[in-house]
Amino acid sequence: MSAASNPVITETRGVRVLLIALACLFLGVVLVLPLAVVVGEALAKGLGAWWAAIDEPNALAALRLTLTAAAIAVPANLVFGVCAAWAVAKFEFKGKQLLITLIDLPFAVSPVIAGLIYVLLFGAHGWFGPALAAHDLKVIFAVPGIVLATVFVTFPFVARELIPVMQAQGSDEEEVAATLGASGWQTFWRVTLPNIKWALLYGVILCNARAMGEFGAVSVVSGHIRGLTNTLPLHVEILYNEYNFVAAFATASLLMLLALITLVLKSLVEARAAAAARAAHKAREHNS
Amino acid sequence: MSVSIQAVDKQFVGFHALHGVSLEVPSGGLVALLGPSGCGKTTLLRIVAGLDRADRGRVLFDGEDMTAVHARDRRIGFVFQHYALFKHMTVRDNIAFGLTVKPRRERPTRAAIAARVDELLGLVQLEGLGGRYPVQLSGGQRQRVALARALAVEPRVLLLDEPFGALDARVRKELRRWLRELHDSLHFTSLFVTHDLDEALEVADQVVVMNAGRIEQQGTPEALCADPATPFVRDFLDGAALAADRVASPARVAATGPLRLALSM
Numbered sequence: 342m343s344a345a346s347n348p349v350i351t352e353t354r355g356v357r358v359l360l361i362a363l364a365c366l367f368l369g370v371v372l373v374l375p376l377a378v379v380v381g382e383a384l385a386k387g388l389g390a391w392w393a394a395i396d397e398p399n400a401l402a403a404l405r406l407t408l409t410a411a412a413i414a415v416p417a418n419l420v421f422g423v424c425a426a427w428a429v430a431k432f433e434f435k436g437k438q439l440l441i442t443l444i445d446l447p448f449a450v451s452p453v454i455a456g457l458i459y460v461l462l463f464g465a466h467g468w469f470g471p472a473l474a475a476h477d478l479k480v481i482f483a484v485p486g487i488v489l490a491t492v493f494v495t496f497p498f499v500a501r502e503l504i505p506v507m508q509a510q511g512s513d514e515e516e517v518a519a520t521l522g523a524s525g526w527q528t529f530w531r532v533t534l535p536n537i538k539w540a541l542l543y544g545v546i547l548c549n550a551r552a553m554g555e556f557g558a559v560s561v562v563s564g565h566i567r568g569l570t571n572t573l574p575l576h577v578e579i580l581y582n583e584y585n586f587v588a589a590f591a592t593a594s595l596l597m598l599l600a601l602i603t604l605v606l607k608s609l610v611e612a613r614a615a616a617a618a619r620a621a622h623k624a625r626e627h628n629s
Numbered sequence: 630m631s632v633s634i635q636a637v638d639k640q641f642v643g644f645h646a647l648h649g650v651s652l653e654v655p656s657g658g659l660v661a662l663l664g665p666s667g668c669g670k671t672t673l674l675r676i677v678a679g680l681d682r683a684d685r686g687r688v689l690f691d692g693e694d695m696t697a698v699h700a701r702d703r704r705i706g707f708v709f710q711h712y713a714l715f716k717h718m719t720v721r722d723n724i725a726f727g728l729t730v731k732p733r734r735e736r737p738t739r740a741a742i743a744a745r746v747d748e749l750l751g752l753v754q755l756e757g758l759g760g761r762y763p764v765q766l767s768g769g770q771r772q773r774v775a776l777a778r779a780l781a782v783e784p785r786v787l788l789l790d791e792p793f794g795a796l797d798a799r800v801r802k803e804l805r806r807w808l809r810e811l812h813d814s815l816h817f818t819s820l821f822v823t824h825d826l827d828e829a830l831e832v833a834d835q836v837v838v839m840n841a842g843r844i845e846q847q848g849t850p851e852a853l854c855a856d857p858a859t860p861f862v863r864d865f866l867d868g869a870a871l872a873a874d875r876v877a878s879p880a881r882v883a884a885t886g887p888l889r890l891a892l893s894m
Contacts, residue, residue, distance in 0.1 A: 513713035516680050517775075519700045520707040521727035521782055531730070535717040621716075621764045 379597055382590035394580075394588035395595055402568040403576035404595065406484065410559075410572060411552040414491040418548050422499025423541070427533075429500075430507030431515065444500050447493055455493045456561025459486055482564030487572065490558035495548045502544030506537055539614035546610060550603045554596065573599075630691050630785040630818050631656040632677060637686030639672055646672045648842045649686065654786075654820055654835075656691075659812050661833035662822045663865075669842040670822045671790055677820060678788050679703050690785060706779030710791040712771040714763040720774050721746050721759040727782035749777040752811070769800040776808075780815075789821035793828065805832045826865065830854070838862050 352360070383391050394400060425444055429437060447455065461467050463480035473480060480486045514536070518528040534541075556574040563570040565579060573596045580589035632654040639647040647669045654660045662670040675681040677688055679700030687696045695703055715723050728742045737745065750756050753773035763771055772792060779787060792808070793801040809832050812819055823829050829836045830850040838845045838853070838861070846858040857863040 513709050513711065514715055516700070517707060517709065517713045517778075518715075518726070518730075520678060520680070520703075520705055521730065521778070522701045522704075523726070523730040524701065527730045531726075532715055535715075621762075 376597065379590055379593050382586060383594040385590075386587050390587050391591045391594070394591035397588075399568045399571065400576060400588075400592055400595075403571045403573045403592070406487065406571065407553050407573040409484070410488050410491045411549055413488045414495055414552045415545060415549050417492050418495050418499050419541075419545055421496065422503060422544060422548075425500040426503035426507050429504050430510075431512050441504075444497050447496050452490075452494050452555065452557030453561055456490050456558040459489055459493075459558075459562050463489075481562050482566065482570060484570065486562035487559050487570060490562045491552050491555055494555050494558050495551045498548035498551065499541065499544035502540045502547070503537055506540040507533075510536055539610060539617070542610050543607065543614070546603055546607045550600060550607075553599050553603075631658075632786055632818065632820065633687075633689040633692070634673070634677065635687045635689065637673065637676055637683045637688065639669070639676065639681070639683050646842055647676075647683075650839075650842070650844055651686075652837060652844065652847070654818060656818055657816050658835055659809070659819045659833050660821070660835040660837060661829035662820065662837050662839060663826060663829040664824065664839035664845075666824060667841075668839040670839050673839075674788050674790055674820060674822050677786075678705055678707050680707070704782070704785045706782065706784035706787040708772070708775050708779050708787070708789040708792050710794045712763070712768075712775045712795075714771055714774055714778075716763055718762075719759065720750070720755065720761050720763070720766070723763070723774055724749050724759075724777045724781050726778060745781060749781055752780070753777045767800075768796045769804055772796065772804065776811075780817075784817070787817050787819040789819065791822055791824070794823070794825075801828070808832060826868075838865060 351357075383394075395404075425440065428434075429441060429444075460481055462469055463473060463486065464470050465474065465481070467481075478485075480489065514532050515528050518532045523531070554574060555572075556578070559572055560575055560578075563572065563575055565571060565575055567576075567579070571579065573592060577589050577592045577596065580586075580592060632652075634650060634652040634654075636649045636651055637647055638649050639645075650669070650673060652660075652673075662673060664670050672681060676683045679695070679698060683696065687694055689695060690703070715726065718726070724746045725742050728737055728745065731737075736742075746759065747756075750759055753776060755770060755773055755777070758766065758770065763774070766774065772795075776792075789808075793804050796804065805828055821833070830853075834849060835847065836850055836853050837847045840861050846853060846862045853862070854866060857866055
């Protein structure tokens, strides 16, 4: 904490000022300026124009679809992520390394490829295309495809947050619970879950942010049908391509608002988790 | 309740942990599994608990085959070296855990659970600390909570894995004397793992010396000291004798030096 007063590990004043200035400049150009531009452009023609762009059937449909996709993808990945992390952290089995690699696959693969995979599988000429058509089911260019693509790209977030936490905690508490007669379900709810809750919440928030913001994979499977298969990010793109800048930026600012809410939630969770860790540490200090 | 271990064999990947070990623990006995690290004593204890599975062999409780019975149905108490207390629960909730997870028709009433917890807090001399969290306790207090939690479900056998290994020498001596007294007053059957010969000789009424996945010798502490059956046991005891000479000196830690040396031979 007192690095500034330690001459051994501290640079000279000039170097410090230069480094901080460089960091601030970079942050300003890359992060703050674009956000300011979005808000500025969105409100360029006044609040009325901003509201008109949002209070419009296609924009509201896009908002609804974005929230729907997130509302399905996030709980699904919450369950998958906990299962995957549980399997990786608590058990030894053949192919474990492969499973970990597979969990990371959505991070490694371009989202566009992810979308294409689903087109190849469920599209009209895809593997399951004819079978789906026979039962009058639509996946590609419809909501199920958008949800699938969103689930795919957001899969790693929860599992990736949980695996290190669960590995660090080991299995002692679960084993004790078993010897005390607890069933697997009771052990999960009463022992495992309370131990991972902060990491889990953090993973869910990141997962949600990505689910609402995903563009590439969703773009491939959506078909861009206005009012039907457009999510907010796709809606922004369409408006922008039509030179409807005020509406495009207004919609973008809505997306930004959702992101800001997510970030506030994330910092709250982090603060709570840090406070819990500090309290535990303090108790330990006090005791020894 | 007696525990009978029959020809238990266990192999991990590239490592043969137990070579057909057989052992009888008499009802009401306090038996120590003694040996250097890696000798298989903890693996054997975990197999008795049902936390690990034997590749071959059987485990019987009072003549009843437990080999295929899940840990949760064996009615055992297990105490870990590092306590494994539930961090997010108070001491009271930790102790009550085994009672509160019982199926509804077997579960005692809330008042009965509270009374039982009070009784156990008294037994482990932690009255008044029921509202604390594990991080607010010292190591010795934590291990006593772990013991109370294990005893709450009235286990048929108590299994302790290096229960005092993480504690400093003074607390360790106090606690092992206390465990012996507790054992004498409650008459449960216990099997405990240790690498500390003093501890085994002082606490147990039967000592089982293990080495490289096999039992070297089994007997009362007196019999063991009077007549070591194998060179390994003799070396083990010599190391301890050396250590005992140095106990008088303040550097208790240094005394484990020659003991370790003896173990590695």
